[in-house]
Amino acid sequence: MVITGLRPGNGPRRWNAARRKTTFEDGTGDFRRLPGAGPVRSVGRVIEVRNLSKRYGGTVAVDELSFAVRPGRVTGFLGPNGAGKSTTMRMMLDLDRPTAGRVLIGGRRYRDLPEPLRHVGALLDAGAVHAGRSARHHLLWLARSNRIPAARVREVLELTGLESVAGRRAGGFSLGMSQRLGIAAALLGDPPVLLFDEPVNGLDPEGVLWIRRLMRGMAAEGRTVFVSSHLMGETALAADHLIVIGRGRLLADTTVPEFIEANSRSYVRIRTPQPERMRDVLTEAGIPVRQAADGALEAHGAEAAKVGELAAAGGLTVHEVGTRTASLEEAFMRLTGESVEYRAGGADR
Amino acid sequence: MSTPADAVRAAIAAEWVKLRTVRSTFWLLLLAFALSVGLAHLIGLTFADMKPDPERPFDPLFAAFYSLTLGQLPLVAFGVLVMGGEYSSGTIRPSLAAVPRRGLFYGGKLLAEVPLLLGFSLVTVPVAFLVSQAALGPQGVSVGADGAVEAMIGASLYLTLITLFSTGVATMLRGSALSLGVLLPLLFLGSQGLGNIPKVKTVTQFLPDQVGMVVMHLTGPPGDPRFGRPYGPWTGMALLALWTAAALLGGHLALRRRDA
Incomplete structure (x- = not known):
């Protein structure tokens, strides 16, 4: 099966030009859809994580984490496996309840966003599709839940190169196709905020490149792109800004050039x-x-x-x-080494 | 701008797409129909061959609804899969990301399920009745017979409620396998011989499936010492409604309190 790659130069733009632009009004927590408006280079704190903590029994997964994610750039969320990245992202979507602290998206809690898929698109676990349901139907129920026109399903299938397999049961999808379906779902509501949890895990180099270009294209349109990874090298290529955590704590909040300058x-x-x-x-x-x-x-x-x-x-x-x-990977290992050692001795998660 | 009514309609529409786009929905409902109607025919034929016993008067409605005790099992599996499938496939996370207000998500699911169940039951139950009475031959009764319509309404409500009860249990237990492991023994406990042992019966006659038996004429003539019940048909249905409400409430609390 051949999956045609997304061309970020004209793909998202062509698709987006036909639609109303989604912009985010800084500080007011007000998402507005302005007809014909161009991408807004806002420096607002679109995602704000404040003193966020999550404990499972006696284990601390996320520990007093605070940072902000800004629009118009790709923000990498780095940490070794088990550092609390996925837990943090689940709390951003109100799937997990924080033990303390909060996450605000555009000034509001996720659950208070009306039709949230139009504000935030998330890829958490690409395998989270009913094995017996086709890709098209998976996207259709998502569209219905947020009153997104059914025509948009065809658009995102085309955008992610899945048209030819849209009627096939998702249970038979390869990892790469599942990731594309997950991304199609995230893009469904044309959201100004995108969250991707380990999107390149298990992908071949072509797929990795595709996702990197997609994320850069989305950020160039003024969207807020937040992507977690445990791979420093890949993140350095895709991201403009880095949030590094270990043991659930913030280790670094810096730009990629600064990080390279300081560490390599x-x-x-x-x-x-x-x-x-x-x-x-x-x-x-x-x-x-x-x-x-x-x-x-x-x-x-x-x-x-x-x-x-x-x-x-x-x-x-x-x-x-x-x-x-010195490779970035070495720098990253040095930065998070202490937390990895600690984690190896203690319980995961 | 979206209104709360739009949000509810959207949640129902999404759940309706989910229901109609998996094969298990079609196959389980077909199996429930085939078991209910097919067994009703065979049970009718069986009683048609028996000599009438003046000591123990025969209730033709028994032959119409006895098959539902088996026909309900695929429906229970369906009710479990409606929510259990969200947990086993992991779609619970995209579902709650799309509809983060958990009560709205849960309500949408139930409101999509109810019309399908009611529609299914209101077709299956009368067909089972007609098939069984035809098989009974001269002993069969018509729809106009005393209590027939009342029993058919009761049986349809029973099938709907026991399926919703299963959905509530699966929401509490957050999965299909464990829920079926709990529900199937529970539903067999009263109906198999165990339920006729007096001391056991004092408890099992109040189980969710047993409280629906009176309205379906499955507990023998009134006052029957072996099968009779200390409650009437609609009191039994009220008890089933309570069981269902309790299971659905339990599911709601589990969904609200626990991490997805």
């Missing part, structure tokens, strides 16, 4: 039989050095050529001089 500076790695003298030479030249676990030296803030020249000037033997970049 490149350095020069040197292997030499004379590490003490090498270290002295570099330190004299004002280059900070640290010794790696395997005995090699890591010089920060200098180019490999400069390090080589200094070694030659000092008459030192070097076996290797090369530039390295």
